[in-house]
Amino acid sequence: MKQEVAAAESVAIPRNKKKKKNFFQRLWANRVFLLMVAPGTIFLIIFFYIPVLANVVAFQNFQYTDQGFVYSVLHSPWVGFDNFKFFFQSADFWIVLRNTVGYNLTFLLLNFFFAIFFGVVMSQMRKARLLKTYQTMMLFPYFLSWAILSYFVYAFLSSDKGIINHMITAMGGSSIDFYNAPWVWPFIIIFLGVWKGIGYNSILYFATAMGIDPSYYDAAMIDGASKWQQIKNVTLPHILPIATLMLILNIGGIFRSDFGLFYLVPRNSGSLIDITQTFDTYIYRALTTTNDIGMSTAAGLMQSVVGALLIFITNWIVRRKQPESALF
Protein backbone atom coordinates (compact mmCIF):
# COMPACT_ATOMS: atom_id res chain seq x y z
CA MET A 1 0.00 0.00 0.00
CA LYS A 2 2.94 2.33 0.58
CA GLN A 3 3.99 1.98 -3.01
CA GLU A 4 0.50 2.94 -4.06
CA VAL A 5 0.65 6.17 -2.11
CA ALA A 6 4.15 6.90 -3.31
CA ALA A 7 3.11 6.26 -6.90
CA ALA A 8 0.12 8.55 -6.58
CA GLU A 9 2.35 11.17 -5.06
CA SER A 10 4.89 11.03 -7.84
CA VAL A 11 2.16 11.47 -10.43
CA ALA A 12 0.67 14.42 -8.60
CA ILE A 13 3.86 16.18 -7.63
CA PRO A 14 6.59 15.82 -10.22
CA ARG A 15 9.17 17.49 -7.98
CA ASN A 16 9.06 14.50 -5.64
CA LYS A 17 10.32 12.23 -8.34
CA LYS A 18 14.02 12.78 -7.77
CA LYS A 19 14.81 10.52 -4.86
CA LYS A 20 13.27 8.81 -1.94
CA LYS A 21 13.11 11.01 1.13
CA ASN A 22 14.03 9.83 4.56
CA PHE A 23 11.44 9.65 7.33
CA PHE A 24 11.95 13.17 8.71
CA GLN A 25 12.00 14.79 5.30
CA ARG A 26 8.74 13.05 4.58
CA LEU A 27 7.21 14.32 7.82
CA TRP A 28 8.37 17.84 7.01
CA ALA A 29 6.99 17.66 3.49
CA ASN A 30 3.58 16.69 4.92
CA ARG A 31 3.65 19.18 7.79
CA VAL A 32 0.51 21.10 6.76
CA PHE A 33 -1.56 17.93 6.45
CA LEU A 34 -0.18 16.58 9.70
CA LEU A 35 -1.21 19.81 11.40
CA MET A 36 -4.70 19.33 9.98
CA VAL A 37 -5.08 15.82 11.39
CA ALA A 38 -3.45 16.70 14.72
CA PRO A 39 -6.57 17.77 16.70
CA GLY A 40 -8.56 14.74 15.52
CA THR A 41 -5.66 12.44 16.28
CA ILE A 42 -5.31 13.80 19.81
CA PHE A 43 -9.06 13.42 20.29
CA LEU A 44 -9.00 9.81 19.12
CA ILE A 45 -6.06 8.99 21.39
CA ILE A 46 -7.72 10.51 24.46
CA PHE A 47 -11.33 9.52 23.87
CA PHE A 48 -10.89 6.27 21.98
CA TYR A 49 -7.49 4.56 22.23
CA ILE A 50 -6.79 5.29 25.91
CA PRO A 51 -10.32 4.29 27.06
CA VAL A 52 -9.99 1.10 25.01
CA LEU A 53 -6.78 0.29 26.87
CA ALA A 54 -8.42 1.34 30.14
CA ASN A 55 -10.74 -1.64 29.68
CA VAL A 56 -8.03 -3.65 31.47
CA VAL A 57 -9.74 -2.61 34.72
CA ALA A 58 -12.34 -5.26 33.80
CA PHE A 59 -9.70 -7.78 34.90
CA GLN A 60 -8.86 -5.91 38.10
CA ASN A 61 -10.26 -5.02 41.42
CA PHE A 62 -9.82 -1.36 40.62
CA GLN A 63 -8.91 0.96 43.46
CA TYR A 64 -8.58 4.73 43.27
CA THR A 65 -5.31 6.18 44.48
CA ASP A 66 -4.37 9.82 44.73
CA GLN A 67 -1.34 9.34 42.51
CA GLY A 68 -3.14 9.55 39.21
CA PHE A 69 -5.15 7.23 37.05
CA VAL A 70 -2.28 5.36 35.39
CA TYR A 71 -0.70 4.62 38.77
CA SER A 72 -4.06 3.37 40.07
CA VAL A 73 -4.46 1.01 37.12
CA LEU A 74 -0.92 -0.32 37.43
CA HIS A 75 -1.23 -0.94 41.16
CA SER A 76 -4.73 -2.40 41.38
CA PRO A 77 -4.81 -6.14 42.07
CA TRP A 78 -5.49 -8.44 39.12
CA VAL A 79 -8.44 -10.77 39.50
CA GLY A 80 -8.54 -12.51 36.11
CA PHE A 81 -12.06 -13.18 34.92
CA ASP A 82 -13.72 -12.81 38.33
CA ASN A 83 -15.64 -9.67 37.32
CA PHE A 84 -17.03 -11.45 34.27
CA LYS A 85 -17.95 -14.51 36.32
CA PHE A 86 -19.66 -12.31 38.87
CA PHE A 87 -21.65 -10.61 36.13
CA PHE A 88 -22.59 -13.80 34.27
CA GLN A 89 -23.64 -15.60 37.44
CA SER A 90 -25.83 -12.79 38.71
CA ALA A 91 -29.59 -13.10 38.25
CA ASP A 92 -29.52 -9.72 36.50
CA PHE A 93 -27.50 -11.04 33.59
CA TRP A 94 -30.30 -13.10 32.05
CA ILE A 95 -32.87 -10.35 32.52
CA VAL A 96 -30.55 -7.78 30.96
CA LEU A 97 -29.67 -10.10 28.08
CA ARG A 98 -33.33 -10.97 27.44
CA ASN A 99 -34.38 -7.31 27.49
CA THR A 100 -31.55 -5.96 25.34
CA VAL A 101 -31.71 -8.65 22.67
CA GLY A 102 -35.50 -8.90 22.77
CA TYR A 103 -36.13 -5.19 22.34
CA ASN A 104 -33.45 -4.89 19.69
CA LEU A 105 -34.73 -7.78 17.58
CA THR A 106 -38.22 -6.28 17.74
CA PHE A 107 -36.90 -2.85 16.77
CA LEU A 108 -34.88 -4.38 13.97
CA LEU A 109 -37.90 -6.06 12.40
CA LEU A 110 -40.43 -3.29 13.01
CA ASN A 111 -38.12 -0.49 11.89
CA PHE A 112 -37.33 -2.51 8.78
CA PHE A 113 -41.00 -3.06 8.01
CA PHE A 114 -42.36 0.40 8.81
CA ALA A 115 -39.49 2.33 7.24
CA ILE A 116 -39.98 0.47 3.95
CA PHE A 117 -43.75 0.77 4.16
CA PHE A 118 -43.66 4.53 4.79
CA GLY A 119 -40.85 5.11 2.29
CA VAL A 120 -42.67 3.25 -0.50
CA VAL A 121 -46.09 4.73 0.23
CA MET A 122 -44.68 8.27 0.35
CA SER A 123 -42.86 7.76 -2.93
CA GLN A 124 -46.20 7.00 -4.58
CA MET A 125 -48.14 9.96 -3.26
CA ARG A 126 -49.52 12.56 -5.61
CA LYS A 127 -49.17 15.89 -3.84
CA ALA A 128 -45.53 16.81 -3.43
CA ARG A 129 -46.25 19.68 -1.07
CA LEU A 130 -48.34 17.59 1.33
CA LEU A 131 -45.65 14.95 1.25
CA LYS A 132 -43.00 17.50 2.24
CA THR A 133 -45.18 18.62 5.14
CA TYR A 134 -45.62 15.05 6.36
CA GLN A 135 -41.90 14.43 6.21
CA THR A 136 -41.13 17.60 8.14
CA MET A 137 -43.64 16.66 10.84
CA MET A 138 -42.38 13.08 11.06
CA LEU A 139 -38.79 14.20 11.54
CA PHE A 140 -39.67 16.33 14.56
CA PRO A 141 -39.42 13.67 17.28
CA TYR A 142 -36.18 12.43 15.76
CA PHE A 143 -34.57 15.78 16.56
CA LEU A 144 -35.67 15.80 20.19
CA SER A 145 -33.88 14.20 23.10
CA TRP A 146 -35.42 11.57 25.35
CA ALA A 147 -35.12 14.12 28.16
CA ILE A 148 -37.77 16.17 26.37
CA LEU A 149 -39.77 13.23 25.02
CA SER A 150 -40.07 11.72 28.49
CA TYR A 151 -42.25 14.74 29.40
CA PHE A 152 -44.35 14.25 26.28
CA VAL A 153 -44.92 10.67 27.37
CA TYR A 154 -45.64 11.68 30.95
CA ALA A 155 -48.36 14.09 29.84
CA PHE A 156 -50.15 11.09 28.33
CA LEU A 157 -49.34 8.39 30.88
CA SER A 158 -49.37 10.12 34.25
CA SER A 159 -51.49 8.01 36.56
CA ASP A 160 -53.63 10.79 38.04
CA LYS A 161 -53.50 13.56 35.42
CA GLY A 162 -52.50 11.86 32.18
CA ILE A 163 -54.75 12.21 29.19
CA ILE A 164 -54.99 8.46 28.59
CA ASN A 165 -56.28 7.71 32.07
CA HIS A 166 -58.58 10.68 31.65
CA MET A 167 -60.09 8.99 28.61
CA ILE A 168 -60.22 5.56 30.26
CA THR A 169 -62.12 6.90 33.25
CA ALA A 170 -64.39 9.01 31.05
CA MET A 171 -65.42 5.81 29.31
CA GLY A 172 -66.09 4.15 32.63
CA GLY A 173 -62.90 2.13 33.02
CA SER A 174 -60.55 2.23 35.96
CA SER A 175 -57.31 4.15 35.55
CA ILE A 176 -53.99 2.39 35.11
CA ASP A 177 -50.94 3.33 37.13
CA PHE A 178 -48.67 3.15 34.07
CA TYR A 179 -45.42 3.86 35.87
CA ASN A 180 -46.06 0.85 38.10
CA ALA A 181 -47.47 -1.49 35.46
CA PRO A 182 -44.59 -3.49 33.95
CA TRP A 183 -46.78 -5.34 31.42
CA VAL A 184 -47.50 -2.24 29.30
CA TRP A 185 -43.89 -1.10 29.01
CA PRO A 186 -42.69 -3.42 26.25
CA PHE A 187 -45.45 -1.95 24.08
CA ILE A 188 -44.75 1.63 25.14
CA ILE A 189 -41.01 1.33 24.58
CA ILE A 190 -41.35 -0.35 21.22
CA PHE A 191 -43.96 2.12 20.06
CA LEU A 192 -41.82 5.09 21.12
CA GLY A 193 -38.64 3.73 19.58
CA VAL A 194 -40.30 3.10 16.23
CA TRP A 195 -42.32 6.33 16.34
CA LYS A 196 -39.27 8.51 17.02
CA GLY A 197 -37.16 7.04 14.24
CA ILE A 198 -39.64 6.50 11.44
CA GLY A 199 -39.24 9.91 9.81
CA TYR A 200 -35.51 9.41 9.62
CA ASN A 201 -35.49 5.72 8.77
CA SER A 202 -37.96 6.03 5.92
CA ILE A 203 -35.96 8.73 4.11
CA LEU A 204 -33.41 6.26 2.78
CA TYR A 205 -36.11 4.04 1.26
CA PHE A 206 -38.08 7.02 0.03
CA ALA A 207 -35.00 8.36 -1.77
CA THR A 208 -34.24 4.93 -3.24
CA ALA A 209 -37.82 4.48 -4.48
CA MET A 210 -37.83 7.95 -6.01
CA GLY A 211 -34.64 7.12 -7.86
CA ILE A 212 -36.14 4.19 -9.77
CA ASP A 213 -36.25 4.74 -13.51
CA PRO A 214 -39.92 5.52 -14.40
CA SER A 215 -39.68 3.39 -17.53
CA TYR A 216 -39.89 0.27 -15.33
CA TYR A 217 -43.34 1.43 -14.20
CA ASP A 218 -44.15 2.28 -17.81
CA ALA A 219 -43.32 -1.22 -18.92
CA ALA A 220 -45.22 -2.76 -16.03
CA MET A 221 -48.31 -0.72 -16.86
CA ILE A 222 -48.18 -1.72 -20.50
CA ASP A 223 -48.15 -5.30 -19.28
CA GLY A 224 -51.31 -4.46 -17.34
CA ALA A 225 -49.83 -4.55 -13.84
CA SER A 226 -51.97 -3.08 -11.08
CA LYS A 227 -50.47 -0.61 -8.60
CA TRP A 228 -49.97 -3.36 -6.04
CA GLN A 229 -48.24 -5.54 -8.65
CA GLN A 230 -46.06 -2.60 -9.65
CA ILE A 231 -44.96 -2.09 -6.05
CA LYS A 232 -44.39 -5.78 -5.57
CA ASN A 233 -42.48 -6.35 -8.79
CA VAL A 234 -40.77 -3.02 -9.43
CA THR A 235 -40.39 -0.97 -6.26
CA LEU A 236 -39.64 -3.66 -3.70
CA PRO A 237 -36.99 -5.50 -5.74
CA HIS A 238 -35.19 -2.17 -6.18
CA ILE A 239 -35.29 -1.47 -2.45
CA LEU A 240 -34.46 -4.93 -1.22
CA PRO A 241 -30.65 -4.89 -1.65
CA ILE A 242 -30.23 -1.72 0.39
CA ALA A 243 -32.80 -2.92 2.92
CA THR A 244 -30.95 -6.19 3.44
CA LEU A 245 -27.73 -4.30 3.89
CA MET A 246 -29.29 -2.00 6.51
CA LEU A 247 -30.77 -4.98 8.33
CA ILE A 248 -27.45 -6.77 8.42
CA LEU A 249 -25.56 -3.67 9.49
CA ASN A 250 -27.96 -3.06 12.35
CA ILE A 251 -27.37 -6.54 13.72
CA GLY A 252 -24.00 -5.21 14.95
CA GLY A 253 -25.88 -2.98 17.40
CA ILE A 254 -28.00 -5.69 18.90
CA PHE A 255 -26.27 -5.52 22.29
CA ARG A 256 -26.57 -1.73 22.47
CA SER A 257 -29.57 0.28 23.56
CA ASP A 258 -30.78 3.83 23.51
CA PHE A 259 -29.95 4.81 27.09
CA GLY A 260 -32.47 7.66 27.31
CA LEU A 261 -35.38 5.54 26.12
CA PHE A 262 -34.75 2.89 28.74
CA TYR A 263 -33.60 5.13 31.58
CA LEU A 264 -35.45 8.45 31.32
CA VAL A 265 -38.77 7.52 29.75
CA PRO A 266 -39.73 5.01 32.52
CA ARG A 267 -38.67 7.78 34.96
CA ASN A 268 -36.29 5.44 36.77
CA SER A 269 -39.33 3.75 38.32
CA GLY A 270 -38.30 0.87 40.57
CA SER A 271 -41.13 -1.48 39.63
CA LEU A 272 -40.24 -1.15 35.93
CA ILE A 273 -36.56 -2.00 36.23
CA ASP A 274 -36.97 -5.70 35.41
CA ILE A 275 -38.67 -4.91 32.14
CA THR A 276 -36.60 -1.87 31.12
CA GLN A 277 -33.11 -2.81 32.27
CA THR A 278 -30.65 -3.14 29.36
CA PHE A 279 -26.87 -3.47 29.30
CA ASP A 280 -26.39 0.29 29.16
CA THR A 281 -28.70 1.13 32.05
CA TYR A 282 -27.31 -1.81 34.03
CA ILE A 283 -23.75 -0.54 33.57
CA TYR A 284 -24.72 2.98 34.53
CA ARG A 285 -26.57 1.83 37.63
CA ALA A 286 -23.72 -0.47 38.64
CA LEU A 287 -21.30 2.43 38.26
CA THR A 288 -23.35 4.98 40.20
CA THR A 289 -25.10 2.94 42.87
CA THR A 290 -22.61 0.24 43.83
CA ASN A 291 -19.56 1.94 42.31
CA ASP A 292 -18.40 -1.45 41.08
CA ILE A 293 -15.86 -0.30 38.48
CA GLY A 294 -14.51 -3.76 37.64
CA MET A 295 -17.86 -5.44 37.09
CA SER A 296 -19.45 -2.57 35.13
CA THR A 297 -16.37 -2.36 32.91
CA ALA A 298 -16.53 -6.12 32.37
CA ALA A 299 -20.17 -5.85 31.30
CA GLY A 300 -19.32 -3.02 28.90
CA LEU A 301 -16.32 -4.88 27.49
CA MET A 302 -18.42 -7.95 26.82
CA GLN A 303 -20.99 -5.74 25.08
CA SER A 304 -18.32 -4.15 22.87
CA VAL A 305 -16.57 -7.40 22.02
CA VAL A 306 -19.83 -9.06 20.98
CA GLY A 307 -20.73 -5.95 18.99
CA ALA A 308 -17.39 -5.95 17.15
CA LEU A 309 -17.65 -9.70 16.48
CA LEU A 310 -21.14 -9.28 15.05
CA ILE A 311 -19.89 -6.53 12.75
CA PHE A 312 -17.08 -8.78 11.50
CA ILE A 313 -19.40 -11.74 11.00
CA THR A 314 -22.06 -9.76 9.17
CA ASN A 315 -19.43 -8.03 7.08
CA TRP A 316 -18.03 -11.43 6.17
CA ILE A 317 -21.50 -12.56 5.09
CA VAL A 318 -22.11 -9.37 3.09
CA ARG A 319 -18.73 -9.79 1.44
CA ARG A 320 -19.73 -13.16 0.14
CA LYS A 321 -23.23 -12.23 -0.99
CA GLN A 322 -22.86 -8.61 -2.06
CA PRO A 323 -19.16 -7.71 -2.16
CA GLU A 324 -19.71 -4.12 -3.30
CA SER A 325 -21.65 -3.26 -0.14
CA ALA A 326 -19.16 -4.74 2.32
CA LEU A 327 -17.82 -2.32 4.89
CA PHE A 328 -14.21 -3.46 4.65
Place this chain on the structure above:
Amino acid sequence: MRKKKHITAVEIRKFSAGTDLFFNIFIGIFALSCIIPFFFIIILSLTKESDMTTYGYQFWPKHFVLTSYVYLGKMGKQVLQSLGVTVFVTIVGTVMNSLFSSTYAYAISRRDFAYARFFTIFALISMLFVPGMVPTYLVVTQMLGLQNNIWALILPMSFGVYNVLIMRSFFKTSIPEAIIESARIDGASEMRIFRSIVVPLAIPGIATISLFTSLGYWNDWMNALLYINVDNLVPLQYLLVKIQNNIQVMTSQMQAGASAAMVQNIPTEGMRFAVVVVATLPIALTYPFFQKYFVKGMTIGGVKG
Protein backbone atom coordinates in the same frame (compact mmCIF):
# COMPACT_ATOMS: atom_id res chain seq x y z
CA MET B 1 -44.33 17.15 -26.52
CA ARG B 2 -41.19 16.50 -24.58
CA LYS B 3 -42.51 18.27 -21.55
CA LYS B 4 -45.74 16.32 -21.62
CA LYS B 5 -43.86 13.05 -21.77
CA HIS B 6 -41.89 14.11 -18.71
CA ILE B 7 -45.06 14.77 -16.75
CA THR B 8 -46.60 11.41 -17.57
CA ALA B 9 -43.32 9.76 -16.60
CA VAL B 10 -43.55 11.32 -13.15
CA GLU B 11 -47.25 10.65 -12.82
CA ILE B 12 -46.80 7.04 -13.68
CA ARG B 13 -45.62 5.87 -10.30
CA LYS B 14 -48.42 7.58 -8.38
CA PHE B 15 -51.36 6.03 -6.60
CA SER B 16 -54.84 6.29 -8.00
CA ALA B 17 -56.93 9.10 -6.49
CA GLY B 18 -58.78 6.86 -4.04
CA THR B 19 -55.73 5.05 -2.74
CA ASP B 20 -53.93 8.37 -2.54
CA LEU B 21 -56.65 9.79 -0.32
CA PHE B 22 -56.55 6.75 1.94
CA PHE B 23 -52.79 6.95 2.45
CA ASN B 24 -52.94 10.72 2.85
CA ILE B 25 -55.27 10.22 5.78
CA PHE B 26 -53.18 7.40 7.19
CA ILE B 27 -49.82 9.15 6.95
CA GLY B 28 -51.37 12.48 7.83
CA ILE B 29 -52.63 11.07 11.13
CA PHE B 30 -49.26 9.56 11.89
CA ALA B 31 -47.51 12.83 11.02
CA LEU B 32 -49.88 14.70 13.34
CA SER B 33 -49.04 12.25 16.13
CA CYS B 34 -45.45 13.45 15.81
CA ILE B 35 -46.17 17.09 16.54
CA ILE B 36 -49.33 17.04 18.67
CA PRO B 37 -47.52 16.08 21.90
CA PHE B 38 -45.47 19.27 21.63
CA PHE B 39 -48.57 21.43 21.25
CA PHE B 40 -50.03 19.59 24.19
CA ILE B 41 -46.98 20.52 26.28
CA ILE B 42 -47.31 24.15 25.20
CA ILE B 43 -50.95 24.13 26.29
CA LEU B 44 -50.03 22.54 29.61
CA SER B 45 -47.41 25.22 30.22
CA LEU B 46 -50.22 27.77 29.77
CA THR B 47 -52.75 25.94 31.95
CA LYS B 48 -53.68 27.30 35.35
CA GLU B 49 -52.01 25.18 38.02
CA SER B 50 -55.22 24.53 39.95
CA ASP B 51 -56.95 23.34 36.77
CA MET B 52 -54.28 20.67 36.37
CA THR B 53 -54.79 19.49 39.94
CA THR B 54 -58.57 19.38 39.59
CA TYR B 55 -59.13 18.17 36.04
CA GLY B 56 -55.79 16.63 35.07
CA TYR B 57 -53.98 17.51 31.86
CA GLN B 58 -56.41 18.73 29.23
CA PHE B 59 -56.12 19.66 25.58
CA TRP B 60 -58.42 22.61 26.19
CA PRO B 61 -58.12 23.86 29.78
CA LYS B 62 -60.61 26.13 31.50
CA HIS B 63 -58.10 28.91 32.08
CA PHE B 64 -55.17 29.96 29.93
CA VAL B 65 -52.61 31.80 32.02
CA LEU B 66 -49.01 32.92 31.68
CA THR B 67 -48.20 32.30 35.35
CA SER B 68 -45.62 29.59 34.65
CA TYR B 69 -43.65 31.86 32.36
CA VAL B 70 -43.97 34.81 34.73
CA TYR B 71 -42.49 32.71 37.52
CA LEU B 72 -39.84 31.41 35.16
CA GLY B 73 -38.89 34.95 34.22
CA LYS B 74 -38.99 36.26 37.75
CA MET B 75 -37.28 33.48 39.62
CA GLY B 76 -35.92 31.08 37.09
CA LYS B 77 -32.26 31.94 37.59
CA GLN B 78 -31.39 28.29 37.19
CA VAL B 79 -33.17 28.11 33.84
CA LEU B 80 -31.32 31.15 32.57
CA GLN B 81 -28.02 29.75 33.84
CA SER B 82 -28.73 26.38 32.20
CA LEU B 83 -29.72 28.04 28.96
CA GLY B 84 -26.43 29.93 29.04
CA VAL B 85 -24.47 26.71 29.62
CA THR B 86 -26.28 24.97 26.77
CA VAL B 87 -25.75 27.84 24.33
CA PHE B 88 -22.06 28.16 25.23
CA VAL B 89 -21.43 24.43 24.99
CA THR B 90 -23.33 24.18 21.72
CA ILE B 91 -21.48 27.05 20.03
CA VAL B 92 -17.97 26.22 21.20
CA GLY B 93 -18.46 22.50 20.65
CA THR B 94 -19.90 22.90 17.18
CA VAL B 95 -17.08 25.20 16.07
CA MET B 96 -14.46 22.78 17.41
CA ASN B 97 -16.07 19.68 15.97
CA SER B 98 -16.70 21.18 12.52
CA LEU B 99 -13.19 22.58 12.31
CA PHE B 100 -11.38 19.47 13.52
CA SER B 101 -13.53 17.04 11.52
CA SER B 102 -13.24 19.08 8.31
CA THR B 103 -9.48 19.52 8.46
CA TYR B 104 -9.01 15.83 9.28
CA ALA B 105 -11.31 14.84 6.43
CA TYR B 106 -9.60 17.20 4.01
CA ALA B 107 -6.14 15.86 4.79
CA ILE B 108 -7.13 12.22 4.37
CA SER B 109 -9.02 13.01 1.16
CA ARG B 110 -5.87 14.43 -0.47
CA ARG B 111 -3.73 12.03 -2.44
CA ASP B 112 -0.67 14.19 -1.82
CA PHE B 113 -0.79 13.39 1.89
CA ALA B 114 1.69 10.57 2.36
CA TYR B 115 0.01 9.24 5.53
CA ALA B 116 -3.59 9.53 4.29
CA ARG B 117 -4.15 5.79 4.49
CA PHE B 118 -2.76 5.49 7.98
CA PHE B 119 -4.94 8.29 9.35
CA THR B 120 -8.02 6.97 7.55
CA ILE B 121 -7.65 3.60 9.24
CA PHE B 122 -6.69 5.27 12.53
CA ALA B 123 -10.10 6.99 12.54
CA LEU B 124 -12.16 4.12 11.10
CA ILE B 125 -11.04 1.66 13.77
CA SER B 126 -12.92 3.73 16.32
CA MET B 127 -16.18 2.86 14.57
CA LEU B 128 -15.74 -0.85 15.11
CA PHE B 129 -15.31 -0.89 18.83
CA VAL B 130 -16.96 1.11 21.60
CA PRO B 131 -14.60 1.90 24.47
CA GLY B 132 -17.45 1.75 26.93
CA MET B 133 -19.06 4.10 29.40
CA VAL B 134 -16.96 3.22 32.45
CA PRO B 135 -13.44 3.42 30.93
CA THR B 136 -14.36 6.74 29.30
CA TYR B 137 -15.72 7.93 32.61
CA LEU B 138 -12.46 6.96 34.31
CA VAL B 139 -10.35 8.74 31.71
CA VAL B 140 -12.41 11.93 31.84
CA THR B 141 -12.63 12.12 35.62
CA GLN B 142 -9.38 10.52 36.76
CA MET B 143 -6.92 11.29 33.98
CA LEU B 144 -8.21 14.59 32.65
CA GLY B 145 -9.74 15.67 35.96
CA LEU B 146 -12.74 17.21 34.25
CA GLN B 147 -15.38 16.39 36.88
CA ASN B 148 -17.55 19.50 37.29
CA ASN B 149 -15.75 21.30 34.50
CA ILE B 150 -17.59 22.74 31.52
CA TRP B 151 -15.07 21.12 29.17
CA ALA B 152 -16.42 17.72 30.21
CA LEU B 153 -19.55 18.70 28.27
CA ILE B 154 -17.58 19.88 25.22
CA LEU B 155 -14.49 17.75 24.69
CA PRO B 156 -16.08 14.25 24.55
CA MET B 157 -18.02 15.32 21.43
CA SER B 158 -15.52 17.74 19.88
CA PHE B 159 -14.64 15.45 16.98
CA GLY B 160 -16.73 12.99 15.01
CA VAL B 161 -15.58 10.17 12.79
CA TYR B 162 -18.99 10.09 11.16
CA ASN B 163 -18.58 13.78 10.32
CA VAL B 164 -15.15 13.00 8.91
CA LEU B 165 -16.70 10.42 6.58
CA ILE B 166 -19.38 12.84 5.41
CA MET B 167 -16.80 15.55 4.75
CA ARG B 168 -14.36 13.18 3.11
CA SER B 169 -16.92 12.02 0.58
CA PHE B 170 -17.95 15.65 0.13
CA PHE B 171 -14.37 16.75 -0.62
CA LYS B 172 -13.82 13.81 -2.93
CA THR B 173 -16.95 14.36 -4.99
CA SER B 174 -17.32 18.14 -5.11
CA ILE B 175 -13.81 19.56 -5.11
CA PRO B 176 -11.92 18.54 -8.24
CA GLU B 177 -8.21 17.85 -7.91
CA ALA B 178 -7.68 20.07 -10.95
CA ILE B 179 -8.66 23.22 -9.06
CA ILE B 180 -6.24 22.43 -6.28
CA GLU B 181 -3.55 21.55 -8.79
CA SER B 182 -3.93 24.82 -10.68
CA ALA B 183 -3.86 26.83 -7.46
CA ARG B 184 -0.62 25.15 -6.54
CA ILE B 185 0.89 25.91 -9.92
CA ASP B 186 -0.05 29.54 -9.26
CA GLY B 187 2.09 29.32 -6.15
CA ALA B 188 -0.52 29.02 -3.38
CA SER B 189 0.58 27.25 -0.20
CA GLU B 190 -1.43 24.26 1.13
CA MET B 191 -2.86 26.40 3.92
CA ARG B 192 -3.85 29.08 1.43
CA ILE B 193 -5.48 26.51 -0.85
CA PHE B 194 -7.50 25.18 2.07
CA ARG B 195 -8.55 28.62 3.29
CA SER B 196 -9.35 30.35 0.03
CA ILE B 197 -10.49 27.55 -2.25
CA VAL B 198 -11.56 24.45 -0.34
CA VAL B 199 -13.46 25.99 2.56
CA PRO B 200 -15.69 28.26 0.42
CA LEU B 201 -16.55 25.30 -1.81
CA ALA B 202 -17.23 23.06 1.16
CA ILE B 203 -19.74 25.36 2.89
CA PRO B 204 -22.76 23.09 2.20
CA GLY B 205 -20.92 20.11 3.67
CA ILE B 206 -19.73 22.09 6.68
CA ALA B 207 -23.29 23.34 7.22
CA THR B 208 -24.54 19.75 7.25
CA ILE B 209 -22.09 18.50 9.87
CA SER B 210 -22.45 21.68 11.96
CA LEU B 211 -26.19 21.15 12.14
CA PHE B 212 -25.84 17.53 13.19
CA THR B 213 -23.24 18.49 15.75
CA SER B 214 -25.11 21.44 17.23
CA LEU B 215 -28.19 19.27 17.58
CA GLY B 216 -26.07 16.68 19.38
CA TYR B 217 -24.73 19.27 21.81
CA TRP B 218 -28.10 20.90 22.38
CA ASN B 219 -29.71 17.55 23.15
CA ASP B 220 -26.91 16.12 25.26
CA TRP B 221 -27.70 15.31 28.86
CA MET B 222 -25.64 12.12 29.18
CA ASN B 223 -22.28 13.83 29.71
CA ALA B 224 -23.84 16.10 32.32
CA LEU B 225 -25.38 13.08 34.03
CA LEU B 226 -21.92 11.52 34.28
CA TYR B 227 -19.69 14.50 34.96
CA ILE B 228 -21.66 17.41 36.42
CA ASN B 229 -23.05 17.73 39.91
CA VAL B 230 -22.87 21.45 40.56
CA ASP B 231 -25.95 23.50 39.73
CA ASN B 232 -24.23 26.30 37.83
CA LEU B 233 -22.94 23.93 35.11
CA VAL B 234 -26.18 22.03 34.51
CA PRO B 235 -27.24 22.32 30.85
CA LEU B 236 -30.90 22.71 29.93
CA GLN B 237 -31.49 19.07 28.96
CA TYR B 238 -29.99 17.79 32.19
CA LEU B 239 -32.05 20.31 34.13
CA LEU B 240 -35.09 18.60 32.61
CA VAL B 241 -33.81 15.26 33.83
CA LYS B 242 -33.19 16.64 37.30
CA ILE B 243 -36.61 18.27 37.70
CA GLN B 244 -38.45 15.17 36.50
CA ASN B 245 -39.16 14.12 40.06
CA ASN B 246 -37.84 17.03 42.01
CA ILE B 247 -38.47 20.66 41.22
CA GLN B 248 -36.27 21.65 44.19
CA VAL B 249 -33.31 22.42 41.91
CA MET B 250 -35.22 25.34 40.53
CA THR B 251 -37.05 26.53 43.58
CA SER B 252 -34.05 26.47 45.90
CA GLN B 253 -32.59 29.51 44.20
CA MET B 254 -35.90 31.31 44.44
CA GLN B 255 -36.20 31.48 48.20
CA ALA B 256 -33.86 34.43 48.55
CA GLY B 257 -35.80 37.08 46.73
CA ALA B 258 -39.32 35.75 47.21
CA SER B 259 -41.93 36.04 49.92
CA ALA B 260 -43.24 32.91 51.62
CA ALA B 261 -46.61 33.22 49.89
CA MET B 262 -44.91 33.39 46.52
CA VAL B 263 -42.86 30.29 47.22
CA GLN B 264 -46.00 28.40 48.20
CA ASN B 265 -47.81 29.34 45.04
CA ILE B 266 -45.08 28.27 42.67
CA PRO B 267 -46.76 26.49 39.74
CA THR B 268 -44.38 23.53 39.83
CA GLU B 269 -46.17 21.48 37.17
CA GLY B 270 -46.61 24.38 34.80
CA MET B 271 -43.02 25.49 35.25
CA ARG B 272 -41.72 22.06 34.34
CA PHE B 273 -43.66 22.16 31.10
CA ALA B 274 -42.50 25.72 30.48
CA VAL B 275 -38.88 24.55 30.73
CA VAL B 276 -39.65 21.76 28.25
CA VAL B 277 -41.04 24.38 25.87
CA VAL B 278 -37.91 26.53 26.29
CA ALA B 279 -35.70 23.53 25.49
CA THR B 280 -37.77 22.42 22.48
CA LEU B 281 -38.73 25.69 20.82
CA PRO B 282 -35.33 26.51 19.27
CA ILE B 283 -35.31 23.13 17.52
CA ALA B 284 -38.96 23.33 16.50
CA LEU B 285 -38.51 26.77 14.99
CA THR B 286 -35.29 26.14 13.09
CA TYR B 287 -35.17 22.54 11.87
CA PRO B 288 -37.75 22.89 9.05
CA PHE B 289 -35.44 25.44 7.41
CA PHE B 290 -32.37 23.24 7.75
CA GLN B 291 -34.12 20.01 6.92
CA LYS B 292 -32.57 19.71 3.48
CA TYR B 293 -29.09 19.73 5.01
CA PHE B 294 -30.04 16.95 7.40
CA VAL B 295 -31.47 14.89 4.59
CA LYS B 296 -28.32 15.48 2.57
CA GLY B 297 -26.18 14.35 5.49
CA MET B 298 -28.24 11.18 5.84
CA THR B 299 -27.86 10.28 2.20
CA ILE B 300 -24.15 11.08 1.74
CA GLY B 301 -23.28 9.67 5.15
CA GLY B 302 -23.85 6.13 3.99
CA VAL B 303 -20.59 6.00 2.11
CA LYS B 304 -18.31 3.14 2.88
CA GLY B 305 -14.86 3.73 4.30
